[in-house]
Amino acid sequence: MKPAFPILVAVVAAALAVKHNRALAAAPHPVRSTVGGVGLAIERKDGRYLVHSLIEGSPAARSSLIAPGDELLSLKSGSHPEVKVKDLEFEIVVDLIRGEPGEAVELKLRRPRVAAPLRITLVRVPITVAD
Secondary structure, X not given: OOOOHHHHHHHHHHHHHHHHHHHHHHOOOOOEEEEEEOOEEEEEEOOEEEEEEEXXXXXXXXXXXXXXXXXXXXXXXXXXXXXXXXXXXXXXXXXXXXXXXXXXXXXXXXXXXXXXXXXXXXXXXXXXXXX
């Protein structure tokens, strides 16, 4: 009679592998997509949109004109009219910043302790984001 221990180990290992694979299949995986953007991460506070951070090497970062804490006041893209962003839904503002790579977008920003707003035009590039 052969010992049952190796068979028992094989069965337990197989059961653990199946359980592990099911857990991996059920785990949410970040979906990555490429969009046209300027590399600007924004956050919403009290109905206003503030620059949270800049993606290294992006048009926004390379411009050296935008800083975390700047308030996004409005956007203008192509021949479309300028759109004020205060109180707009977050997804709408993100969609306004995004667009086709190669297209320009003009941002109107207010910097803390600076009287006049800044107008900065950036050209969108392909940017990979996690959805």
